[in-house]
Amino acid sequence: MTDTYAWLRAEAGAGRVEEVIVAVPDLQGRLQGSRLAVPYFLEEAARHGFGACVYLLACDVDMGTGPGYAIDAWNTGFGDFLLHPDPATLRALPWDPGTALVLADAAWPGGAPVEVAPRRVLAAQLARLAGRGLTAFAGTELEFLVFRDSYQDAWERRYHGLAPATRHNVDYALQGLSGIEPVVRRIRREMVRAGLRMETARAECHTGQYEIVFRYDEAMATCDNHVFFKDGAKQIAAQEGRALSFMPKFDEGEGNSCHVHLSLRGKDGTPVFADDTVDGGMSQLMRHFVAGQLACLPDFALLMAPNVNSYKRLRPGAFAPTGVSWGRDNRTCPIRVLGSGASLRIEHRVPGGDANPYLAVAAVVAAGLHGIDDRLPLPAPHAANALADPSVPRLPGTLAEALHRWESSELAVKVFGDEVVGHYAQAARAELAAFESAVTDWERVRGFERL
Structure with missing residues (x-):
């Protein structure tokens, strides 16, 4: 042995x-x-x-x-x-x-x-895929904000007045990174030493924002790498006297996303999403898979956006999805189809930096299987700005709305089971109860003197 x-x-x-x-x-x-x-x-x-x-x-x-x-x-x-x-x-x-x-x-x-364990929730959906001779490959793109302050300083200041590690928007920039590069360089290099395969790294548009993308892998391995990276990045930042945050919406600026890329392969490892013999190059299986995403997005949103703050990112004008649509290389849609041939895949743009990767990927797989099993038809792609189109059906706008959709979803119970649905409904209720009992800075500014 x-x-x-x-x-x-x-x-x-x-x-x-x-x-x-x-x-x-x-x-x-x-x-x-x-x-x-x-x-x-x-x-x-x-x-x-x-x-x-x-x-x-x-x-x-x-x-x-x-x-x-x-x-x-x-x-x-x-x-x-x-x-x-x-x-x-x-x-x-x-x-x-x-x-x-x-x-x-x-x-x-x-x-x-333990059926409600996140790793087990994903394993159950991957087993359903395997029963159809399919394997999911995935990649996650995590964005985070880096601050010049330490975690201790940030805590003592109640996270007010923190100094971002860059002075301005440095999206794709090669200059102006002196305040952020020492810590992110160490994160990049030590993650590679730990066995993760880095693809790209760059600054993003919010001040102090950065993104490191690692190579796709089988879905479970990708999610394992995701939680390993997130935990390690925070520890490295703390050792450097810096704080970083993955929260979806820290302030009024651009939020932190976690776009999920996913494709399927057959038993022999052959990609099954592409079909060059049909118009658009998407196989019928892929068309059903994407249609399943659209059908399930409102019901499964809770698994991708699990916190109150998640929905501050999913707001109009925030360059994050607000409706249910798909498009070819269209970043205003929650489901973006990109690539060609063996690289053809979906990019799910709903999850934020707070998403539990196991649950988010499980939701993508379960939705795709629903589309495949029920042979759902795929509507025409959205070619224009889906964020500004009032005809696009809306995603849940709050955690309470997402919780309601999740709890009342017959499909969620069918594919995840009563135990999982009830468990994660309670997690959402606990989050809502904590938020509703808190007094916010907004309330103090609004009411301390004037009410």
């Missing part, structure tokens, strides 16, 4: 790795876990799993839990599930010498998978 941890044994034997972080992606796409000594990891956790509290997959961004989730931590005594490491995700952390990290899948003590 092949030793799946041969690399780790060799590195530990040479004194280069002393600890392994076992982490599970939570509902927000963050990594939660523990540090284990290498001998303990190899002798126990790698074989039998490692215990972690069940509330890690039933809490909000503040780690608050409660009733309403499919996992009720309070009423079950805050017990453990088991985290089973996936050796394919093991890698060293260049920014944390002597440390490796491995992602894990959550399972109940009896061995059944």
Whole structure:
């Protein structure tokens, strides 16, 4: 039998790795876990799993839990599930010498998978694809803002008056990057050292905004790389005395997106989206797949835009999708078809920097399968500015609207199951409850003196 941890044994034997972080992606796409000594990891956790509290997959961004989730931590005594490491995700952390990290899948003590775990939600949709002889390949494009301030300074100032790492719009610029380049250069290089394959990197249009794009891969591997990159980028920034943010809408400027590129291949690895014998070059399967995106966007929006702030980005004038449409190389549409031949793919432009990649990609796959299974017809592409066209059907404009569409969707229950639908509905309710109880700066400015 092949030793799946041969690399780790060799590195530990040479004194280069002393600890392994076992982490599970939570509902927000963050990594939660523990540090284990290498001998303990190899002798126990790698074989039998490692215990972690069940509330890690039933809490909000503040780690608050409660009733309403499919996992009720309070009423079950805050017990453990088991985290089973996936050796394919093991890698060293260049920014944390002597440390490796491995992602894990959550399972109940009896061995059944935790169905609401984000990685499991995606795996279920990929299994449906595999049942049809198809494999999804994906890439995610994460944008983020870099500030000259540290995370500690930003916290103490309540995130007011922060200094962006560039002075003006540097979209595609090769100059004016002196304030941002040291930290993003380190992020680029250390991610490559960790095994990610970088494609491109450039500044974006918001002051201090940057984007690093890594090579596409099989969908699960891409999502694993995504959460690894996001976690590592924040740690590197903190070490450099800088803060960076992936939040979809930090201020009135351009938001942070997470465009998802996706295509399908057959059992033999042949791309199945392209067909040069038909007008437009799109196979019938691809046309159904895109039609499924349009049909499911309102119902599945919650999986791509899971927070109150998500919908501040999806507003008119924000150069982010507001309606349901598709177009050929049209960035004003939520579904952009681009490329040709083997590179023909969709770009899903709804997810923002806060999207959990596993859930967003699962939504894309599930929507595409709905289009394929029901042989949905594809309307004509939108050739003009879809953002300014009042005839284009609207996306949900708020988290409350997205929650309503998700909870009342028969299709969501059919493809994701009652447990998953209810669990992520509760996550949205927790987010809304926290927001609705907060007093904002806008309210103080508006009402402190004048009301």
